Amino acid sequence: MTHPEFDAIVIGAGSVGNPTACFLAWEGLRVLVLDELPSSGQGQNKAAIGGVRATHSDPAKIRLGQQSLEVFAGWKSATGIDIGWKKGGYCFPAFDEHVESTLQKLLPIQKSFHLNIDWVGVEGIRRVVTGINPEGLRGGTYSPDDGQVSPLRASESFTNEAVRHHAEYRYREPVTSLLMEDHAVIGVKTDRGEYRAPVVINAAGAHATRICQMAGLDIPVRPESHEAGISAPVQEFLAPLVVDLRPGPEGKTINFYFGQDSDGQVIFCYTPATPFSGENRTSTFEFMPIAAARLVNLIPRLRNLTIRRVWRGLYPMTPDGAPVVGKAPNVEGLLLGIGMCGQGFMLGPGVGKNLASLVLHGTPAMDPEVFDQLSPARDLYGGGKESLR
Numbered sequence: 001m002t003h004p005e006f007d008a009i010v011i012g013a014g015s016v017g018n019p020t021a022c023f024l025a026w027e028g029l030r031v032l033v034l035d036e037l038p039s040s041g042q043g044q045n046k047a048a049i050g051g052v053r054a055t056h057s058d059p060a061k062i063r064l065g066q067q068s069l070e071v072f073a074g075w076k077s078a079t080g081i082d083i084g085w086k087k088g089g090y091c092f093p094a095f096d097e098h099v100e101s102t103l104q105k106l107l108p109i110q111k112s113f114h115l116n117i118d119w120v121g122v123e124g125i126r127r128v129v130t131g132i133n134p135e136g137l138r139g140g141t142y143s144p145d146d147g148q149v150s151p152l153r154a155s156e157s158f159t160n161e162a163v164r165h166h167a168e169y170r171y172r173e174p175v176t177s178l179l180m181e182d183h184a185v186i187g188v189k190t191d192r193g194e195y196r197a198p199v200v201i202n203a204a205g206a207h208a209t210r211i212c213q214m215a216g217l218d219i220p221v222r223p224e225s226h227e228a229g230i231s232a233p234v235q236e237f238l239a240p241l242v243v244d245l246r247p248g249p250e251g252k253t254i255n256f257y258f259g260q261d262s263d264g265q266v267i268f269c270y271t272p273a274t275p276f277s278g279e280n281r282t283s284t285f286e287f288m289p290i291a292a293a294r295l296v297n298l299i300p301r302l303r304n305l306t307i308r309r310v311w312r313g314l315y316p317m318t319p320d321g322a323p324v325v326g327k328a329p330n331v332e333g334l335l336l337g338i339g340m341c342g343q344g345f346m347l348g349p350g351v352g353k354n355l356a357s358l359v360l361h362g363t364p365a366m367d368p369e370v371f372d373q374l375s376p377a378r379d380l381y382g383g384g385k386e387s388l389r
């Protein structure tokens with residue numbers, strides 16, 4: 001069955017797809033969003049712990065982060081809806097010389113984009129991260145304008161806004177192929193029918209490569225599995241999201257990060273040094289003992305925290321650790337907002353702004369030269385970037 005035509009079709013109601021659909025619907029476009037899962041935000045969006053920052057290490061991600069923060073921070077005044085925005089900042093404490101110099105080397109580029117971030121001495125970090133274990137602490141960076149948002153509330157609110165502006169959402173409806181005419185995408189096919197639009201946006205997260213393959217493109221986005229946990233609420237004591245870059249005593253983890261959300265729950269996650277490739281989402285028995293030791297070592301007063309639940313989700317990884325955003329190479333009518341790695345929630349609204357601008361005006365919503373760093377046509381295996389993912 002052929003359905004009515006749309007101005008744009010978004011594949012994936014996730015961290016990228018929902019804000020993209022919302023911004024397009026706000027502009028009066030007839031938008032269709034298709035997702036294979038039963039409701040919005042049920043892919044990796046709900047796995048995120050909700051850290052949002054602009055203080056990245058490369059220009060394109062900095063700009064996307066700035067655009068996202070504008071959306072998150074202004075959401076309540078724009079729509080009246082509370083998405084759990086907490087402007088508590090980000091703090092990267094340093095306990096060794098290597099981390100200290102890595103963080104300090106990033107400051108000039110971060111400051112050149114007017115980011116509010118600085119090196120703070122030991123006493124400053126102790127003031128910002130209440131109860132931090134000062135043993136070996138050398139100082140750290142602090143960026144007070146970053147923060148946290150609830151991924152569940154945000155995806156619900158982006159979806160509701162899109163629907164209020166007449167976007168149509170269809171769930172449990174996987175896209176099985178793209179409708180092509182010559183080298184142009186003219187719509188999508190699902191198990192229930194065909195839908196046509198001059199623009200199709202691939203925001204399919206961990207499954208984005210499959211959608212690219214439907215257009216004959218080979219763009220590698222590989223799922224990598226990461227675990228997280230959340231505590232029962234406790235009295236507010238911690239403003240920033242804290243990123244501890246030390247390897248743990250077990251030598252297996254890097255990038256342990258945690259914060260206290262706007263409901264008082266402590267939420268935490270780490271990046272294993274040896275990545276778990278694939279889609280396995282069964283919680284491991286290793287995670288909680290490692291995470292608990294890291295947490296208590298860093299903030300000893302958390303030793304009595306009650307953990308409510310743990311979960312495991314996927315980072316949609318690219319070989320160079322940066323997202324792939326823009327017009328698909330050599331295929332008309334297909335835009336990509338994929339490969340978000342460990343930062344798709346915080347970059348989602350920025351990516352959505354740029355995709356919407358490409359649809360509406362043919363140009364991105366930032367300096368095109370900076371945007372080009374995300375280009376789907378770039379050499380994804382160029383590698384060697386220093387990135388705090």
Ligand SMILES: Cc1cc2nc3c(=O)[nH]c(=O)nc-3n(C[C@H](O)[C@H](O)[C@H](O)COP(=O)(O)OP(=O)(O)OC[C@H]3O[C@@H](n4cnc5c(N)ncnc54)[C@H](O)[C@@H]3O)c2cc1C
Binds near residue numbers: 037313
């Ligand atoms: C433990 C953990 C903690 C994290 N913490 C953070 C954090 O603090 N901050 C941050 O920014 N990021 C964080 N992330 C990363 C973040 O969750 C992801 O980068 C982000 O959700 C990816 O967004 P996406 O829109 O690309 O994918 P998703 O949100 O997964 O959306 C993709 C959607 O596409 C749908 N789809 C796929 N294929 C098809 C198809 N064929 N047809 C129809 N629908 C399809 C899926 O069902 C899904 O709903 C974390 C991830 C994990 C696992």
